Amino acid sequence: MTRKELFKNTLRKSVHAWKLINELPLSDDESLMLRHFMDQPGFLDLHWRMFVPAIKGQGTEEQKQKWLPLANKMQIIGCYAQTELGHGSNVQGLETTATFDPQTDQFILHSPTQTSSKWWPGGLGKVSTHAVIYARLITDGKDHGVHGFIVQLRNMDDHSPLPGITIGDIGVKFGNGAYNSMDNGFLMFDKFCIPRDQMLMRLSKVTREGKYVPSDVPRQLMYGTMVSVRQTIVSNASIAMARAVCIATRYSAVRRQFGSQNGGIETQVIDYKTQQNRLFPLLASAYAFRFVGEWLKWLYTDVTQRLEASDFATLPEAHACTAGLKSMTTSATSDGIEECRKLCGGHGYLWCSGLPELFAVYVPACTYEGDNVVLQLQVARFLMKTVSQLGSGKAPAGTTAYMGRAKHLLQCRSSIRKAEDWLNPAMVLETFEARALRMAVSCANNLSKFENQEQGFSELLADLVEAAIAHCQLIVVSKFIVKLEGEIKGKGVKNQLKNLCYIYALHLIHKHLGDFLSTNSITSEQASLANHQLRSLYTQVRPNAVALVDAFDYTDHYLGSVLGRYDGNVYPKLFEEALKDPLNDTVVPDGYHEYIRPLIKQHLRSARL
């Protein structure tokens, strides 16, 4: 399809999804799933995932009563317009202005520079009638920083942009992927006026007289929508990783290459140790991210309830966990989808394998909702603050509770003596705790050598990111272990999940061996025992690998992959797909007479000469 066809087809699908949501007797969860599933990624997704939550989180009761009924009935379609051409990561650097005019009791929205143009918001370019706009609030000449405003963008009768608004699509994006069905847009304001009551005023306010009333709660609650989406992205990473691993595992069981004895059947590539070494950690990651995503959803729900009661104690933890796990899981999943493509050899590069499309649609997850490095630096800031408070009498809690045992963890030596010890949850956990703590403390010690802490932080950015990642990997391993300690139904399921848990943990030890050795968290002999145990675990998982991906219960339609078909009937279906290609509509291709024939004939003529 052309981009316009792709876009229009997504509109058709989105409206169909909305029709189903209204006609079917769905639970709220089913309705939410359908909204996200049917439209991924599309304007409907962002209306529900960002526009509506922003109003819920930052609007007053009156504003919620006015705008949510319209949004819930989709009588208005909204987007989340924060990022600008010149600023995305640095939210406090946004340039769009919202200047209060007491004469008219209005805000004047303006894009003072080209870099202040809103740029990237999904659904902004062509679909949305409204937006939550983030702009610098100015009253009486004073800049109060970035605040949220609900703004109508288009005429509700003919969808034309309102006067003072220039709006459009930012153009084709990466690959041929489904993200080109999304109208990520640009928007400029030219002294565009909105009523004062369209500033989202649950946190901060502007009175009729133009007096700015700052928030009496942490200003970062304005970032709440991003935190909520980051939390969902972790579970999304598990889904995307599971899709890729399902395709690669099923195909690895179907594909045979080399190894035939005396003309016998060739070897399934899934039996090669290199294939297992690349594939099974990704299978384990899909399960690991699902379990940590379940826990993160609990953490986010808990912090939301606490915020309702003005209890901000766990807000820093929630921010650090959503930021860090979003960063870590999306990076791992993007790399994992590409690895799954490679695991499928040449056929993995075909569009009909489903992997190029999945990769093209998935990889922006490393950037949207926060660049992954920028988010890990937020985790690092949180860890440095926690380390600085050790010994202050304030015991670290939650995911940093292990730091409360710093005295032990800084000097303990791993008691791993044999390969089987690497199946001991307490020993594995302590290894990851020691590595994470020692990396964080090493950063803190190096930071303390700088007179200027900000300068020190800037100098040590790369080390800080690695310490943050070590902390996040500890969280994932620990939540997998906790999951195994709970009730798990199904004969033999717990044993298989145990294998996957230790494959996840031990593959990380192998991948980040430098960290574990340089922090003396383990010795090289213990590392060798870990590798030995890893190989043994691969052998145990192998017989159940296909069952473990079948357990994701993805339909062939959802997987969209000839290689990942449930029935394994790959080769005939590859031909079937190939013959559908328009190039095969004729046996002699368009262009033969204009280009190929003259070339050949010219060659023949010169040959005769």
Ligand SMILES: CC/C=C\C/C=C\C/C=C\C/C=C\CC/C=C/C(=O)SCCNC(=O)CCNC(=O)[C@H](O)C(C)(C)COP(=O)(O)OP(=O)(O)OC[C@H]1O[C@@H](n2cnc3c(N)ncnc32)[C@H](O)[C@@H]1OP(=O)(O)O
């Ligand atoms: C197969 C699947 C296919 C497709 C996938 C389908 C769906 C996927 C699911 C979802 C996709 C959905 C949407 C995609 C569309 C994308 C939307 C967007 O991208 S929206 C825009 C996102 N933008 C960002 O994330 C910007 C990142 N930057 C920031 O968040 C801030 O600028 C940053 C935190 C980096 C800095 O903020 P600043 O105000 O400068 O704070 P500072 O660093 O100075 O810290 C001060 C203080 O505040 C604390 N803090 C910071 N942020 C938060 C927070 N969010 N919550 C709580 N606290 C916060 C910070 O820790 C510090 O505290 P201390 O002073 O240290 O105590």
Ligand SMILES: Cc1cc2nc3c(=O)[nH]c(=O)nc-3n(C[C@H](O)[C@H](O)[C@H](O)COP(=O)(O)OP(=O)(O)OC[C@H]3O[C@@H](n4cnc5c(N)ncnc54)[C@H](O)[C@@H]3O)c2cc1C
């Ligand atoms: C598909 C897609 C959909 C999007 N949808 C929306 C949307 O609906 N609404 C919306 O508002 N936005 C949206 N965005 C924008 C997105 O949120 C931003 O692109 C993202 O936050 C990254 O910001 P940036 O582009 O400014 O990156 P930059 O910050 O410019 O990143 C560039 C490089 O600089 C590095 N860097 C930046 N700051 C630092 C630092 N302090 N220390 C070290 N390194 C640093 C980064 O790590 C990165 O390597 C979308 C983006 C994409 C790709």
